Amino acid sequence: MSSQTEVKKKKERNQNLTVPNAMSVFRILMIPVFVVYAVQDNIPGALVALGLSGLSDALDGFIARKFNQITELGKMLDPFADKLTQGAVAICIAIRYPSICPLLVLFVVKELTMLCGACYLLKKQKKPCAAKWYGKVSTALFYLSIALIVVLDSFMHVTEPTFVIVSTSALIVTAASMIYTFVRYAAIFREILRDTEGTYDLNLPEEIRATKSREA
Numbered sequence: 001m002s003s004q005t006e007v008k009k010k011k012e013r014n015q016n017l018t019v020p021n022a023m024s025v026f027r028i029l030m031i032p033v034f035v036v037y038a039v040q041d042n043i044p045g046a047l048v049a050l051g052l053s054g055l056s057d058a059l060d061g062f063i064a065r066k067f068n069q070i071t072e073l074g075k076m077l078d079p080f081a082d083k084l085t086q087g088a089v090a091i092c093i094a095i096r097y098p099s100i101c102p103l104l105v106l107f108v109v110k111e112l113t114m115l116c117g118a119c120y121l122l123k124k125q126k127k128p129c130a131a132k133w134y135g136k137v138s139t140a141l142f143y144l145s146i147a148l149i150v151v152l153d154s155f156m157h158v159t160e161p162t163f164v165i166v167s168t169s170a171l172i173v174t175a176a177s178m179i180y181t182f183v184r185y186a187a188i189f190r191e192i193l194r195d196t197e198g199t200y201d202l203n204l205p206e207e208i209r210a211t212k213s214r215e216a
Contacts, residue, residue, distance in 0.1 A: 018069040020060040020078070027053045027081040031088045038092035043154050046092075047147070053085055054143055061131075072202065075130035076118075082131065082139055083111050093146050099164075100149065103171050103178075107142075110182045117189050126195070127202040129188045138174075138181040145170040 030053045037045035060078060064070045086107065094104045118128040149167045152158050158166075192200045 016071050016073045018064070018071060018074065019067075020064040020069050021071065021074045023056040023060040023063075024074065024077040024081040026056050027085055030056075031085055034085075035088055035092060038096075043150060047150070050085075050089065050143065050147075057082065057085075057139070061136075072127060076128055079131045079135065082135075083115070086139065086142055087111065089143070089146055093149070097149055097153070097167075099167060100146075100171065103145075103175055106175055106178055110178055114182070114185060117186075121189070121192060121200075122202070124193070125202055126192050127200045129185065129192065132181075132184065132188075134177075134181050134184055138177040141174045141177045145174045 030049055034046055034049040034053070037043075037049055057078075060074075064074060090100065090104045090107050094100045121128050145167075148170050152163050152166060
């Protein structure tokens with residue numbers, strides 16, 4: 001009887017052990033790497049670290065859908081990794097380029113509000129929404145704006161008026177995208193909170209321990 005139980009256990013694994021979730025963890029681990037390079041003023045190294053993080057962010061959703069590896073934990077882990085990465089980037093860049101400070105303030109207010117909302121939903125045993133396309137676009141614009149500012153200043157050495165015009169335009173577009181994203185997510189938050197049909201019900205401890213059978 002015990003041998004049969006052991007065989008059965010071997011045929012089960014945690015369904016959260018997926019490549020997309022591992023890529024989200026990888027993005028979190030890349031944050032201190034980026035910060036070290038940024039603090040040391042190693043711009044190429046920081047850009048490489050940020051590029052690898054961005055590449056994994058672009059691929060994890062595709063892999064999750066392509067190979068049916070979408071999990072509730074992954075839906076929360078992916079945006080969490082995004083927020084941590086964006087926060088680290090914004091702080092490091094704002095120290096070097098004060099012009100980005102307004103965007104940093106907007107980012108902090110937006111993300112703290114969304115984080116509090118997600119925690120409130122979890123407390124109510126509701127699923128926070130997964131990242132949407134407009135959230136991904138906002139993230140992409142954020143990284144593009146930062147990269148543009150760094151490239152213009154560190155590699156192209158453009159004149160100050162050109163730098164101000166281009167960087168300000170990029171920051172305005174990014175800020176507008178952030179505001180739009182926040183409004184859309186706020187609407188989803190209200191929908192989840194008002195749901196009474198159990199569509200968004202979540203038992204987080206069970207999701208973390210979730211197992212599924214696998215072939216021997």
